[in-house]
Amino acid sequence: MAGIEIAKVVKAYGSVPVIHGIDLSVRDGEFVVLVGPSGCGKSTLLRMIAGLESVTGGTIRIGDRVVNDLPPRDRDIAMVFQDYALYPHRTVAENVGFGLRMRGADAMTIEKKVKEAAEILQITHLLDRKPGQLSGGQRQRVAMGRAIVRDPKVFLFDEPLSNLDAQLRAEMRVEIKKLHQRFGTTIIYVTHDQVEAMTLADRIAILKAGHVEQFATPDEVYRRPRSTFVARFIGSPSMNIVPARIAPDATTITLDGDAAVPAPASFARARGRDVLLGLRAEHLGLAGPDGVPARTVIVEPLGSDTLALMQIGRVEMTGRFPPAAPLRAGGDVTLRLDLEQAHLFDPETGLAIV
Amino acid sequence: MKLLRNRRAMIILAGLIVAANGFFPALWILFTSFKTEVELMRVPITIIPQAPTIENYIRVFVDQPILRFLFNSVVVAVLSTLLCVTCSALAAYALVRLRLPGAGIILSVLLAIAMFPLISMMVPLFQVMRDLGLLNTWWALIFPHAVLSMPVCTLVLISFFQDIPRDLENAAMIDGCTRLGALWHVVIPLTAPGVFTAGILAFVNSWDEFLLALTLSPRVASRTLPVGITLYQGEFSFPWPIISAALIVAIVPICIVIAIFQERVVSGLTSGGVKG
Amino acid sequence: MTSRFTRRMAARLGLAAGLALAGAAYAQAQTTLRIFTGGQQRPDVMRQIVDGYMKANPTVKVEVEVGGATSEQQQQYLNTVLASKDSALDLILIDVIRPAQWAAAQWAEPLDAYLGAEKDAIMARYLPAYRAANIVNGKVIALPYFADAQFLYYRKDLLEKHGLQPPKTWDELKAAAQKIMAAEGNANLRGFETAGAPIEGTVCTYLVPLWGSGEDMLKDGKLNLAGDAAKKPFQLWADLKAANVTPPNLAEIPTDRIRQNMQAGNLIFGMTWGYVWNRLQNDADSTVKGKIGVVPLPGFTADKQATCIGGWQVAVSAFSKNKAEAAKLARYLSSPEVAKQQAILASHLPVFPGVYTDAEVLKANPWFEQALPVVQSARSRPVTPRYTEVSEIMRTNMNAFLAGTKTGDQALGDMTNRLGAIFR
């Protein structure tokens, strides 16, 4: 097991840079998720760690070795690919044991380890089949079996669940988490799904256009997003972000030139400024007559609670309400905005104002 | 049920058409090989031999050391096929996967080789083989035969290699393979039909090749079948019945090769699942 | 048990003895000569002959290398070897049309020096046509090995049945063929065939009637196709075709098809080479055994009959490393004894007039008596280093004419044009 140290890593294809100097320090045994929209460079970064892409600049260390120039086989890593990349001409057992065989393990050891791995992943009954005869979830398990059997220093996952349906995805998420708990191996996991990121990660690295926007624990990125990008990306529904202006004396905040709402004391840090106000859905609530007047636009009952899109003056915000809340589309309500929990961002840079 | 039976019938019909197209000249040779020359010359013509004789086959084996020719042909074809497929597979893989500068130009050069008419290169080719001391050895044919088929094999393999998902190789490399290991353990097995096709192309090209064999390996001990078969003909005469018998002897090994390989290829195919 | 043991022992001893013998032979053989022959010039007989030579000359080892069967294939190989100036071959059997080309290409070692003072005496013994064919610009390029010629094969039985003599002129041939075809009423019976496919033999299809009119293609080395005589061959074949004496597919007929048709009893007259006689006479399936005669080919008048010569010569390679020994062997191969041996073993026509009348030879080949006058009247195709081009021009034009894609005048015109560029 080992930590991973990524320092000033740059990647360019020809003269087109796609990753501009990333620094990331992954602790030994940590589960780090790289998340971001497609094209942000998360897969490229993963492949650079794996050795499948060359490193244009900077260094990548696994443990205390600089691996920039090591071929994949010498990095002691295992990887699970998005489309599993199972060898179609080999049986499940052969697939799982392939890496051991390539590293010269003897047949006895291979068989033993393959069996162990199969038991952990509950694929013992599939060992003699070929990948073509398996379902998506089964293939996923085989792909993971192939990774864990080698007991590598680092696991790399490249959007491993994106080909599965929602239920299987949730199931596999749990499996992966269990595996991590069981083996404690360092994991780097790429996904574009923030739910996966939040549920799995010890720490999340949110990537945007080739650089790290924020690298922190799920709680941290959720509660203290460094930028509107992170704020919008993490959490479901997305954080409401609306333009606002804080009065020079910081006692009130005006949402888009309309309703003036009393501001909490902490807003003094941005007194007299145009800001972007970020407010998560759960921080909207129904209020008495002294609340902010709003109109319900759309109601989405989820069972456990109800989401509703609210029109407040000229801005729209989504709120999360108890299932029994008396909401109907087109109805007028008054809202309580829990501004103590709100985030302020600079409208120019999108960065949080702290 | 009826639909099913019809489908069966259609499939059988399809098979018959392919077989008939391929077999009719072979059948003609087969029938002719049991005829006498007089019967062959008869007007109106006969298709099935009226008075079958195995005399022609006896002549085939008595008049010329055809088993020796057969042996030479097998050795030359097998070795040149192995050489050709090995070189082609390596080159094709390099061109497909390892971002080489000028890959297009390299491919064009390779193809260009195939376009020089062999006939006009015989004299210098002979000199090369003489200077290498290879004349009248199997190698004098193995090397040029391998070169002859290399462009087509490379192109066939390229088109197959392109279809293999990169991640399969990546997985293999992470599992501990070198590039070559990934080629050998993953790419080649998965492109078995393509490799087989390339191999069969190379094998038959070598098996049929006449001009080089005539010139570079003219001694009896190293002569191959196509040249050997022409020895049954005369300055003026062309004894079809005997030559037919000799052709049958020449074709049978190819049939055996196909029969042997065909199972392997089919099993390679059905395991599939690359894209599934 | 013991018997097996002794047998194995004996086998070992035999092997040892064989090795010893081989070793001894190797120690003695100071010179190895390799002779190249086509598959069709009876390499088996050649081997017997050189075996005799090796017995008489124990210091020489002769290997017979057999090339492709057709002269095309041999040429392909020989051109490659000789253009590379390769010394692998010491002696080579070449077609009678080749000496001029070989002399020009300097592939053949002139033999004058090796024949020495005896040169004229030696050359005088051969049939005149072979003497002429093998001396190019005064130098002896090769020595004749065996002779060949085109004959008019005819159905003795049918001619006798209808009270006809073998024809001496083309008119007689046409009349005889028409008469027999009409009288026999056999739809498969044809009057006359000669080679018409684009092959070497078709050159003679033009030349023989040309000679038969008393003219030749070259006069003092210049092309001589301007006169009316040059048109006569075209007129002749057009005439025979119109009269249904020749088949409609004459343009696809290769040499051996004539033999096959004759052998099947479907042909009255055939113009073809010496090998046919034996096949007609001796093949198990021949329907015309004892019914065949040979005479010289007709002329337009009886005094102008002429025939194409063929046959094979021994040349010494200019790149041989053992020219003196090779020349000695060549002289041996081109001797009356060997000619006689070949005549008896392979029915090869001798190049010495005297051998035709040898009793043993005649016993093996009674027809040699009729063949001699034909061979004596035989003439050479044009002697030029660029003969292959000449031949190609003549045969393709003749073939196009016979196929009906060119008229006689067009064919002659094209022929003259292209030949003119060669015989400037």
Place this chain on the structure above:
Amino acid sequence: MSDAIRHRLTPLEKSERRLGFAMLAPAFLLLAAVVLYPIAELIRNSFHFNHLAQPWMGTPFVGFENYVKALGDDRFHEAVLHTVLYILVTVPGAVVIGLGLALLANQPFRVKWPVRLGLLLPWALPLVFAGLIFRWFFEYNQGIANAMLRGLGLEPLNWLTSPGLAFFAICLAIIWKSSSFVALVLLAGLQTIPKSFYEAAEVDGATKWQQFREITLPMLRPAIFVALIFRTITAIQTFDIPYAMTNGGPGNSTETLAMYIHKTTVDFLDLGYGSALAVLMFIVSAVITSLYLRHTRRDPGRH
């Protein structure tokens, strides 16, 4: 700065590249050993007078004289024309027939080997002999073609001695012989098309013809390309079959470029001129091939 990025290869990339060239090395070593010198000789010869039957003329350098001669040589023009006609007829012919055979052979047969064998036999038969067999089929008296005509009460035809029919007969033989190679390549291509595509199309209600047009043909494109390019290259070099069937006759009416080169070098021993013809033929092939290659490089249809 971007230049610095572009030109610096990481050691990993360098080793990949080294490996790439190492993998190309065997092929190129083999090529160099076998054909490098012959091709250099060929090109050198084409700029010299070199007529083995006229060695007294020496082998002087003549510049482009041989090429100029070719441009004014009627027989060369005719041979080129015939070759082009053979290409135009036999390449599409062989591809269409080959595709048909491949489709037929791709059925789920219970017994596969007779079909496989039938597919391969034409190709396994040495070219020269295929030519000779077809020559026999079209022979005037003993040929099957005329036997059938006679059987139908028709007049037999001079298949091999009239230019149009001879061309037809030769094309038929070439197509028969070469469609086998095409079918083999296409069959291999067909077998890599996943069944699921057809199942999906079936569900979508596509007819067999639509499935063929929308799935089979597009998926087969790389294979068809390989077959086309090689069929064309071999068609440019068409030699054995017309050589065996008509030897270029009647007259020179079925003579191809390769046959003319063969005659010039092997029969006439005119190495200089023959080499120039060969180089011209190579240039034509190269142009056609590069057109093919460019076409496919532009082709966005892959995957």
